Each structure stands twice: as structure tokens, then as C-alpha cells.
Amino acid sequence: MEKISYELPDVLIAEHPASPRDASRLLVSIPPPSSSFHSFVRTRAKLLAPKRLNDSYADLKFSDLDRILPHDAHLVFNQSKVIPARMFASRASSQEPGVFEVMFLSSEEYNMTEAMQQPDCDGMLWRCMIRHPEISVGDNLSVKEDSSGKQLSLEVVHIHSQWKEEEGDGVEASVKIVRPNAGSEQHLSVESAFRIFGNVPLPPYMKRQVEKTDGEAYQTVFASLPGSVAAPTAGLHMTDELRQRLLKMGVKISLINLHVGAGTFRPVTAQTISQHTMHSEYFSVSQEEVRDLIRSLKLERPIVPVGTTTVRVLESLYWLGVLHEQSKSAERSSKTFSLGQWEAYQVAASTDNLPTPTAALESLAEAGNTIEGVTSLCIVPGYQFRLCDGLITNFHQTHSTLLLLVQALLQTPGLCDDMYRHAIDQRYRFLSYGDACFIANAHSHANKSEQPASTEPNSSAYSPGGVETPMRALSTQLDPGTKVLLHSCCAPCSGAMIEQMVEEGQEVTILFYNPNIHPREEYDVRKDENKRYADQLNIPFVDLDYDDVDEWYRRARGMEFSPERGARCTMCFDMRFERTALYAHEHGFPYITTTNATSRWKDAEQVDSSGIRAAAKYPGVEWWCRDWQTEAMSQRKYNINAEQSFYKQEYCGCTYSLRDSNEWRKKEGLERIKIADGNNVYSDAEKDAEEESLEVVAQFFAHTVSDEQERKRKLRETYGTRKKDAKSAAKNNW
Incomplete structure (x- = not known):
């Protein structure tokens, strides 16, 4: 074949x-x-x-x-457990030199577990492969144990079929074990018979003799x-x-x-x-x-x-x-x-x-x-x-x-x-x-991602970047009481995720570390919303400083025009998750994860890859991967957002995503984004879900990719001369 x-x-x-x-x-x-x-x-x-x-x-x-x-x-x-099922026999009535292989395949009277427990092997029928092409019914085969001279006889009672293999042809036959001196009081158990007369049944393609170490190996x-x-x-x-x-x-x-x-x-x-x-x-x-x-x-x-x-x-x-x-x-x-x-x-x-x-x-x-x-x-x-x-x-x-x-x-x-x-x-x-x-398995049943319901795109929707991919990270079940350090990017992405963790009994602590967010007013609004929700649920909230802004821009150098889901986003995830993993290591959290995993704008594989890398840097810290983007979870997220009237941010966070989102909105005939606009809140779960549908995400990503080269040409001159204002550094990151 x-x-x-x-x-x-x-x-x-x-x-x-x-x-x-x-x-x-x-x-x-x-x-x-x-x-x-x-x-x-x-x-x-x-x-x-x-x-x-x-x-x-x-x-x-x-x-x-x-x-x-x-x-x-x-x-x-x-x-x-492997039994020493290979014996070497000769035909008792023949003068032909040498021995040939007899491979015991199965008992004809018992299942193999029961067969190996029989106290006496005499008279038992076994299905065997005999590597000799001229074996006939009635032949008596003699098996000897070299060191002691003990002997076992095998009587061929039936030939079932030919056995063809590259290593040598033979027959598949039924044989009866005939123990010499069977009438004596001393029985020979099946286990003893194989131990005395048998050999480790190494496959013939190894083409070597059995060695002492094979018994264990x-x-x-x-x-x-x-x-x-x-x-x-x-x-x-x-x-x-x-x-x-x-x-x-x-x-x-x-x-x-x-x-x-x-x-x-x-x-x-x-x-x-x-x-x-x-x-x-x-x-x-x-x-x-x-x-x-x-x-x-x-x-x-x-x-x-x-x-x-x-x-x-x-x-x-x-x-x-x-x-x-x-x-x-x-x-x-x-x-x-x-x-x-x-x-x-x-x-x-x-x-x-x-x-x-x-x-x-x-x-x-x-x-x-x-x-x-x-x-x-x-x-x-x-x-x-x-x-x-x-x-x-x-x-x-x-x-x-x-x-x-x-x-x-x-x-x-x-x-x-x-x-x-x-x-x-x-x-x-x-x-x-x-x-x-x-x-x-190409069609694994484990943790199968649910397919979000399709909705018509809404042209009034904002789009902070990224496109949903069909892949998701693995869903793992943590025991109740497990400590989890949750890196949070914002309140809207946190709601359903935190609720689910609390319902499952995890001990959640929120960590807010996002030096990428620009400007400072936007950063403060997002942090305050996140803390408000944490306080409402009586969940600990860790506020790490905003002083790493310079380091974020240093790492982003050369990636200013990297598209969403590109190298700059990987750098951003790496930096934030590494800081999260360090805090977890220092404060005894065995698991970390992020609310970025809930966003339809993010590449889940990219998020999880950064998280896994970050956790691997610190002993005792693991990245908790789970599918937070199921349709049920997404719908619950929008319901919570509307119930809480969370601030509705209009871009991912960094100055470059703000630039790209405004470029996209300009093409769509929409107003520019209003920074830290307290009047812009989630209020209608159905409409909010529609505005962030997969189609809208895909539409944005198609625009940003196709226009990337033109955008680079137009904006390179502007950003090439832009300088940081030291006087306003305490308030904004530019």
C-alpha cells in the first residue's frame, strides 16, 4: 500500500x-x-x-x-508489562541444525492478565508465530534453557495462516505446552516458564542480540x-x-x-x-x-x-x-x-x-x-x-x-x-x-473556541487597532483559592473577566501598569475607572508608577510606524507583562494573566506569547491562558460596561495608536478622538457590541494595512522633528 x-x-x-x-x-x-x-x-x-x-x-x-x-x-x-515472550526452539524429530524463533502472541484460553497468573503451564494452548516455513500440525518443538539444561516441549496443534515478514517468513499456529515430568508434584507456573525459557521480545528490525539492560529498558x-x-x-x-x-x-x-x-x-x-x-x-x-x-x-x-x-x-x-x-x-x-x-x-x-x-x-x-x-x-x-x-x-x-x-x-x-x-x-x-x-488532533474537542455571532458593521464605530484572529489561548481550570495577579489595561476589558474569576473562587489582585498610555489625562481616567470597579468588588488594586514612560519610548524607537499587531505591540506586551511577572515573583502570585486577552482588537496568540515569555523569566510564575473571548464572555463584558457606565476609550493607548485611529476616523468622516472625555461612556450593550464587531475590526485593519506606506510618507517628516517637552513630562508623556 x-x-x-x-x-x-x-x-x-x-x-x-x-x-x-x-x-x-x-x-x-x-x-x-x-x-x-x-x-x-x-x-x-x-x-x-x-x-x-x-x-x-x-x-x-x-x-x-x-x-x-x-x-x-x-x-x-x-x-x-512486557513478558519475555520470545523462545528459541528446534524440531525434536529433525536433525536440522540451529534453532528458530517461537513468539508467543496470546493465550487461547485466558486473557493475558489471567494467563500470566496460572500456576501451571502444562497443557495450556497458546497462539504463536513460528519463524519456520515448514512447520506442520503434530510437530514437537523443543525449547532448552542453556545454563540449567531445563526443557520445555511445544506441540503444534493447528496452523492458522502464513506469517510473512521481511525478517523471515513463518506460520501463525496454536501450540500446546507440554512440560516434561508433568506428573510430578512440582508445577511450573506460566510466569516461571517465560522467565526461564523466554527472552525479551525485541523487534526483529533491531537486528541484534538481547542485552542485559533490555530487561529494564x-x-x-x-x-x-x-x-x-x-x-x-x-x-x-x-x-x-x-x-x-x-x-x-x-x-x-x-x-x-x-x-x-x-x-x-x-x-x-x-x-x-x-x-x-x-x-x-x-x-x-x-x-x-x-x-x-x-x-x-x-x-x-x-x-x-x-x-x-x-x-x-x-x-x-x-x-x-x-x-x-x-x-x-x-x-x-x-x-x-x-x-x-x-x-x-x-x-x-x-x-x-x-x-x-x-x-x-x-x-x-x-x-x-x-x-x-x-x-x-x-x-x-x-x-x-x-x-x-x-x-x-x-x-x-x-x-x-x-x-x-x-x-x-x-x-x-x-x-x-x-x-x-x-x-x-x-x-x-x-x-x-x-x-x-x-x-x-486536527478536530480537537478540548477548549474549542466559540464562534462569535455575526453582526453588521457600524460605520460610526471607533477602532483602536488590531484584528481578531480565530486562535485562542488554552483554557485552564485553576483551583478555588488560587492567587492570580491580573494585569489590567482598562476597566471595560476587566469587568467580565474579574467577575468570572471571582465566581470560580480565585483570589484576584489587579495590577495597573501601562506606561504606554498617552497622554497622562487619558492614563488617569482609565486607571481611576479601573480602581473604582476594584473597590466596588473589594479586590486589591496595585498601582505601579508611570515613571517608565521614557523606557517605553526607548524600546519603541524604530517601530513608530509598525502596524497594529506588529513588532511595537509585541514590545509593549513584553514590557508590561515582564513587570507583572516580576511583581508576582516578589509577592507570591503563582499565576498571572491580562485583560488584554478579552479584547477583540488584540491578536490572542501575540498576547499569550508575550505572557508566556514573561512568566518564564521568574521561577514559580506561570502564565494563565484561557479563552476570554467566547461569545458569552464578550456579551457579559458589554453588559457590565453598560451597567457600570465605564469610560469608553477610543484607541488602544499609545500615541501611535491614537495617530492611526484618528487617521482611520478621518477616512470614515468621523470626528477626531476626544482625550479623556468623561461624557463618552458605555450605555447600550447591544450597540456597543455591534460597534466592536469582528467586521468593524477587520474593516479597520484592512484600511490601516493598505494605507500604511502612504501614512509613513506623510507622517515621517512630522514625527522626525517632534521633541519631548520636559516641562510637561510630569503630566504627559510627550
Whole structure:
């Protein structure tokens, strides 16, 4: 199948793991800003990789994971433990030299968790891959343990199919374990049989002998339930130290179980994927973990499975919940569950209104204390993910169903090929012991931005600059009682934001630091309005000085004609947020954020990028990103503005935004802005929202961009000779 093939140089196949584990590399596929989760990852990736080759990928370390994920992320790991499932046998009746591989795939009588607990292996039936093309029913295979001379016999009782692999062909067969001296009182447990006769089942593409260190290296730090014949390799990168950092920052970590079968390595050889038989794997999830997933869905926490096996479990849970809800059968809920290869697609096609992920899991949680069963779910392009907002996974083999899953998550045709080309060009290490990648679901359900209602533009509206972008920063849930230092630019942008924080129980302190605002009269009016509202709500108000005006102009030098949302705005955010972060660091505030995030005139990604940079300068300070521009929040803002009769400022704040806004108003035939006009207040919420609609914002931005060169020509001479008046410095910044 051409769509899941690529050329991988042998030198890029990792033969040994990185040391320490999280020193492995992490390729972040930078998502478009289509949801708040995407926007957070996008902003962090760009900050952590400033010298990246392009805007599509960021080349990081796995140890950066706690800097890429938002605080409210929900990571899900596979806790299955690899068993020494590979044995080497010879045919008892044959004189042929050497031994061949017998790979134990699954028990034919028990699920793998139960099978590994059996006290006696004698007589047990197992599905195996025997790497020998001439094996027949009735053959007896002899497995010896070199150091002790102990022996185990395997009787071939059924041949299921041919097994074709690049490393050597064989058969998939059922074998019965025949323990010598089975009549003796001493039993040989299944766990002991594998420990004595088995070897760590390193994938054959490593082309090396098992080493002593593989016993630990080929297990994740979460491994606890024996039963896998291949490692859930994405989890191999996690360390205890990184796990503690993630937990400390608020990330939720859940553990599910899926015993990985060797079928995960089996290539797709059929002409079409519909002709490929997907392997079945046993899984189990506690009711408690299901309820944790439900809570995360309700809180819109982004759910990020680590590894394709974890994705398979989560998505299977959704469809089993759908089936359970449809059946409402006590008989079904008392048994283990099973999901066929294409059953999810059939259910989707035959059901008019599928339940939400929350509803499906709530139904499934009623089934018992443990949800367990087998899944054959095959995820291919076109599949709609229900419980996967992102994925951490390794780079997979060519012609594998795992590549199809990655393609399905990326959605865009050719994007998977492009990502793998980048990984090869940048010399990433591939496959089980290789590096990892982070992919965001193209249609993430977490923190999805609400689309503001459309309104007709009002030509009488003012416009202080900037244009709304569709991206938003990540919504994080802070615990009640959390101290937040809120940088405030003005009262109108503060109202709904402060109200929401107070309702959620955060301990809010307002910090007013805006040396950009010109002139001083305007600055004082905006500050006084902000303090009035803070006093009304009994919220502490920190008034930092206005003495940094000279520093602001020094930093703005050379950017006088930078357009709104350009370099000058970035400088302005950086300066104000750095001062906010310093105050937070000095006074014990763990979180900072800004009311600039509520404004439709601002580029949210630009605001959040500056905030994240500022917070990173001071230990113990984090930037709180959240979507403050939802339609509901925006409407509440205008209602509060009208109720409070807040002063209605007509431009962003600095002298250059005043200039640009007046230029725009002149084109529209409007009067020039009246500075600190106390009669200009918010009074009509509906009209105010209309005057600041997305269409009006876009209209202003289109004018300012198209006229920029002409404006530069006309104004350069004027501003080139303008001087600061020292006598009025105490009152105005010019």
C-alpha cells in the first residue's frame, strides 16, 4: 500500500534507547490555531524552538513535554508489562541444525492478565508465530534453557495462516505446552516458564542480540500488569522525574491496560485496508479511570494518549459505550466487551444521533468496576476521534496500520509523509527505541473556541487597532483559592473577566501598569475607572508608577510606524507583562494573566506569547491562558460596561495608536478622538457590541494595512522633528 510506505535508512533505526529516557527527541507537529488547545501548543512550540526550520515543526526534547502541555492536560498511559515472550526452539524429530524463533502472541484460553497468573503451564494452548516455513500440525518443538539444561516441549496443534515478514517468513499456529515430568508434584507456573525459557521480545528490525539492560529498558516506568509481547513504546520516554513535574503543574495522569500483541508489527500486505485482518488485543480499564475521563471531558481538559495502543483503548471505550447504551442489556454489561475491526464505522453509519463522548462513557461506567474485553478496532483516515485531542507516539514502521492511525489524526493528506520526511532529514531515530512525536488532533474537542455571532458593521464605530484572529489561548481550570495577579489595561476589558474569576473562587489582585498610555489625562481616567470597579468588588488594586514612560519610548524607537499587531505591540506586551511577572515573583502570585486577552482588537496568540515569555523569566510564575473571548464572555463584558457606565476609550493607548485611529476616523468622516472625555461612556450593550464587531475590526485593519506606506510618507517628516517637552513630562508623556 503506497500511502503507508516510506524509505527509512537503516542507520536511523534505533538499536538502543536514549539515556536518560527523556533525552530522546520530540518532534512537535505545530497545529493550526483552530482551537485553544492547538493555540497553546502552537505558542509553546514556537517559543521553545525559535530557530526552527519552518512553522510546521518544532524539534525539541522529550524532557520539554511539561513545557508543551497545558496545566489541565490529561495524559493517558498504557501500564501493560512486557513478558519475555520470545523462545528459541528446534524440531525434536529433525536433525536440522540451529534453532528458530517461537513468539508467543496470546493465550487461547485466558486473557493475558489471567494467563500470566496460572500456576501451571502444562497443557495450556497458546497462539504463536513460528519463524519456520515448514512447520506442520503434530510437530514437537523443543525449547532448552542453556545454563540449567531445563526443557520445555511445544506441540503444534493447528496452523492458522502464513506469517510473512521481511525478517523471515513463518506460520501463525496454536501450540500446546507440554512440560516434561508433568506428573510430578512440582508445577511450573506460566510466569516461571517465560522467565526461564523466554527472552525479551525485541523487534526483529533491531537486528541484534538481547542485552542485559533490555530487561529494564524495554519496560515503561508504569509497567505493572504482565501480558504484552511488545512494549507500548511511546511510554518508554517517560521518567519518574518528568512524571513528578507534570503532576506538580496540574496535569492529570491516568493508567489503562492493553496487552500489546505482535500483530502491531505485522505489515499490511493486502491491496486494500479492507482486506487486512486487524489483530485483536485484550484491554482493561478501571471504573475510576473511566470516571476521570468523564470529568476531563466535562471540564474540557485536553485528553492526550501516550501511544497508539492507548488511543485504541480510548476510542474503543467510546464505541463500547455507544453499544452498551443502545443495548441497555444487563446480560451484556455483565460480560467482557468486544469491538470488531469495522464495527465502529458500521455503528456510525447506522446511527442518526451518536451520543457525546461524555454520555457514552457514563453509560459504560455503569457496567462494572472494571471495563475489560478485546478490541480489533482499525483506525484509518476519515475516522473521527472522540477521546483523543492529541497523541504522543514514536515513528512507526512502513506498511503498518499505525501509520494509518497517525494519518487519520493529522487529517490533511500528505501531512504524515511531510512529517516523516522532516524526521528523516533531521536524523530522528525511528521505531521502538527511537524518538517521539507530538501530534494534535486536527478536530480537537478540548477548549474549542466559540464562534462569535455575526453582526453588521457600524460605520460610526471607533477602532483602536488590531484584528481578531480565530486562535485562542488554552483554557485552564485553576483551583478555588488560587492567587492570580491580573494585569489590567482598562476597566471595560476587566469587568467580565474579574467577575468570572471571582465566581470560580480565585483570589484576584489587579495590577495597573501601562506606561504606554498617552497622554497622562487619558492614563488617569482609565486607571481611576479601573480602581473604582476594584473597590466596588473589594479586590486589591496595585498601582505601579508611570515613571517608565521614557523606557517605553526607548524600546519603541524604530517601530513608530509598525502596524497594529506588529513588532511595537509585541514590545509593549513584553514590557508590561515582564513587570507583572516580576511583581508576582516578589509577592507570591503563582499565576498571572491580562485583560488584554478579552479584547477583540488584540491578536490572542501575540498576547499569550508575550505572557508566556514573561512568566518564564521568574521561577514559580506561570502564565494563565484561557479563552476570554467566547461569545458569552464578550456579551457579559458589554453588559457590565453598560451597567457600570465605564469610560469608553477610543484607541488602544499609545500615541501611535491614537495617530492611526484618528487617521482611520478621518477616512470614515468621523470626528477626531476626544482625550479623556468623561461624557463618552458605555450605555447600550447591544450597540456597543455591534460597534466592536469582528467586521468593524477587520474593516479597520484592512484600511490601516493598505494605507500604511502612504501614512509613513506623510507622517515621517512630522514625527522626525517632534521633541519631548520636559516641562510637561510630569503630566504627559510627550
